[in-house]
Amino acid sequence: MKPGIGEPEGLELLSSQLSDSTINTSIPKGLRTGLKSSLIPAVILDKKLNILWENKKYKELFVNKKRALPVNLVSDFTPFIDTQKLGSIISSISSPEKGYSYKGRLESKNRNRITVIVNIMITPLFKAGETGNPSYYSALFDDITKEHNAMLENTFLSLLEASKLKDNDTGNHIKRVGEYSRFLSEQLFGKAGYDEVNREFIENIHFLAPMHDVGKIGTPDDILNKEGPLDDKEWAIMKEHTKNGAYILQAYPDPMAKDIAVFHHEKWDGSGYPFGIAESQIPLAARIVAMADVYDALRMKRSYKEPFTHAESVSIIRKGSGIHFDPDMIEIFINIENSFNNIFESLKDF
Template structure:
């Protein structure tokens, strides 16, 4: 049987299963089942009930018959498992193409009636969980085709996140060698941006901010100036104003940063590096985009970056106190910064001051 035939058969079985379920009567539950099959499933349940690894037992038609505690715990915020078809529970996360591939594989003798792949599950409130999934056939005594399936899940969310972050943390360390002012500055910008996002999460009009956004900006905000790795030292550390040609070179750090971060799987990294010097009125750089054309992540980081830069002593300026920095940010509302975000900033500016004082250079 070809993969295409297997997929068609799987879809027919799903439709049949749905029809049978809706047509069930009380008497249908009393129909005798094969005792060996019942014993077999009971043993499987008992074996995996307390297993620390998330496990599902599926019927021949891919209906979830059992989810152990570890599996329920892993997916509790994402899916309703027991009693659902596998496609109903995980179909949206997998997408139609992968789901068809999966059904083709588990009905294909050539592919060992098995499948493995990644499932990315996400909700606004709980963020993303990334799992490796492995589906294997189970056989009843004397059966040549699967009577059930078993699915194992491996949560690789933290492992994947740590691997990605370790690569880019090394870039941050390299950027510190180029600019001595960046040490605590980038840590504080992370903290400002994260707190900003946490406040916006509960506000109407910011549904795009979810738990992933909060976690991501709390790390990626620090990458905003990573492109300065390519900026000459004599320009970075020059005392006093830059000449016009020097300023042109300095502005290139936004494009350099976007290029460096272009391979990062989360587009927020590139968005922040490229756009954190754009201005609400379209007078920023590198592309003079304006208003909501500027990604929200970059608009947040722009305020956080400028506030902290005002507070710091630099080679070309003295440090400003909190009140003076606040007045500058307010003055630039509607020109440099998104005015709606400045309104939020004014409500939480005391938290910015606290972050600065607790993480001072």
């Protein structure tokens, strides 16, 4: 029977030759030692991309560090390695014109951690006297997750700083909205019906929730800073900040950014703006940020109102169940309302 994924050719022979410290004897001892002690994540692959050996640094990239080999490389980078990507990799490592090598970028997703982003370099390992396609390959992984995320965040933080210059009422409001949103999301992690809430969702909403009003960059100052109520024309212009924010954040790789910006003023009963969508049509992240934003707005002193107490704010939000807010979110909020108050007090404007 022709071996498939997870059934590499010569596995029976290799099983007696491969261990944590010993790889196939045709691979030079210096290379084996170097890969084992390397600070760079590394694996040995067969021609079907089955992982026959992995060093400690590679294991540290993933949540499940204890497993029986062989496993296929695809399983570590699903769904990023789809059929097209898999075909491209195998074609490249089978091509003498490409030096039986492959260089590219992969992403690994897991609900218990943020996405791991790596640059991968696969190069051939020829057995003694072997010609033609190699039987084995080494793969080295450069973990660029931190650098990639830092560059992305720094780019969009500049937009956040620009929006703060436009809005005199911002203060610590945006920081608190991020903290409320993260805390509320943490209560949903592992809860039935909230499969989309994973560790990356929680980290992203903490970063992106403060950008909910970034579209106000395009709102005229005389409207944004007007003391007293807006007239109908001014209010129509003000509401455009949701669409402006979505346009500004459309380049962010996670659609959560755009969803929060455009939908955080939608209401559960469909009476919100800009589109009047209702209930579960409103993305979860936007529903979370909506509650966080309203709670904090109630607690703040604004040019047109005095601040409400924590108890008053909770009462107003509870009355909005099924009208402004997702009823399930309200139930969760009631159980953690004191934590919202603690966040407000710890990041209070002076």
